[in-house]
Amino acid sequence: MIEVGIVGGSGYGAVELIRLLEHHPQVRIKHIFSHSKIDEPINKTFPHLNHLTHHYEDLNIEDVTCDVIFFATPSNVSKHIAPKLIEKNIKVIDLSGDFRLTNRDVYKQFYGETAATQQHLDQAFYSIAEWGTTNQKDLQLIANPGCFPTATLLALHPLVDNKVIQNDSIIIDAKTGVSGAGRSLAQHVHYAEMNENFSAYAIGKHKHKPEIEQYISRLANEEIKVVFTPHLVPMTRGILSTIYVKLNKQMTAEHLHDVYQQYYDNKTFVRIRDLGEYPKTKEVYGSNNCDIGIYVDEESQTAIIVSVIDNLVKGASGQAIQNLNLMYGLNEATGLQQLPVYP
Template structure:
């Protein structure tokens, strides 16, 4: 049994961590930190957690006594706090973007803040859990991927790794539910602005674009740029990422499906749909699954890959727990076997 702390405890990511970790047989939630709700019982903020006795606490990194700290915070917070925890041999899993990008100038460009020190960035392990290189006895800092990159990279990885696409042809058309914006108030997520509406946003400047490019560039060993357009849709949860690529060799529908099936045969949270079957966000709601559908236009030799996740689970807290399991050598499924909520 390990003790964990959660920073940013009043946000959606933290609430999902709490929901999932309370069913994890090897984890005890020792601390829930929130600077805006110190000493407030968690059940006052979230009545659905009235069975829990936790109170929000102030974070003092010198007094924390636990094994792992999750940062479910906005960016520009964990980079100032994580190093002192790691020095005390406390592992850190960061759900924000502070340690995802290896290039400090790119972080500055897309996040508008100074990046973490290069030494810390080099120590961070960016971990798409299915393709992670976490070392059980050595990894101290995990940069948990963003939601759009998780849905997208799970769909692109086999294509780039097999070298069967033109790497300059990748177009990503992605949609997200409003919970991806967090609990903070903003005009674009007001009900009257969002309801019965559908909008593209942050075109060319979304923080997840360089994250996607960094991963596939490293995988391909060449500099790759993508076209990435995120959209906001009037639903609470879910991401649907549709990826368009040009194939560089003759590939059939059946052939590409076989490649994906083989790649994810031993990955319990990635489900490859049968040919002609394409996933919907509702079909992974509340779960750690990523469902992927595949289509090849053999005449034009292009492929369309459809990938769906729950942005708060596989796109955030669920994958963070999956990475926790990898850090400790536990079964990857531990605490994450929930069936999707439907309808």
């Protein structure tokens, strides 16, 4: 049995980890940490977890005795604590952005904080679970991808890897529900501000832009820049990423669709929709799936790829558990086979 702890236990990412891990046959939740709710029963914060007897704990590194710690915290937390846990031979899966970017200057520019040490950034393994070789016995630190990058990179990966697009033509138009902002109070997610409203935000400076660029630049073996515009929509969960790219050779919609089907044929959680079908966020709600729809404007040789995920599951906690499974040599779908909730 794999014993785990969760840091940031009162947030949305943590409660999704708890929901999913409770159904994982190989995992036992041993610790749930929250510095603001020490000693409180978890079911006081989340009454729907009334059957759980856990109390929030203070994170005292000397007292932690488990195999893996998940950090479901804002950025600028895990980089201070994770290295000390690793010294105790406790594996870390970090759902924040502290270990995703390998360039410390870029982290400073986009996060406004001093980055982790270069040694620990180099030690971290950034793992889009479908393509990460995380079944390494000596792997100690996984940087779990962000929600926008997950939806976007799963859609872009076949195009960049197969060298079928002009790499300087990538435009990403992405929408997210408000749960991506977490539980902390902020004016832009107040009901009166968000309801019946639709807004672009963080244009050119969103933290996930360099994360997307870093990954696909490595994949293409050349520096790639993208145009990325995130939007906030009045829904709780979900990301829809619409990606526009110029093809570098003549392709039909059928041809590109075949590329995607072959590419993801043995990937449990990526579902390629039939031609003419485009996924909706409701169709992956509560699941670890990523659904992808494909269109080709054959006259202009422009491909439009639509990718949807649940930002709290595939975009955070679900993928973290998928990475845990791969780390321990388990079937990647263990504990993650819930059907989407619909409607």
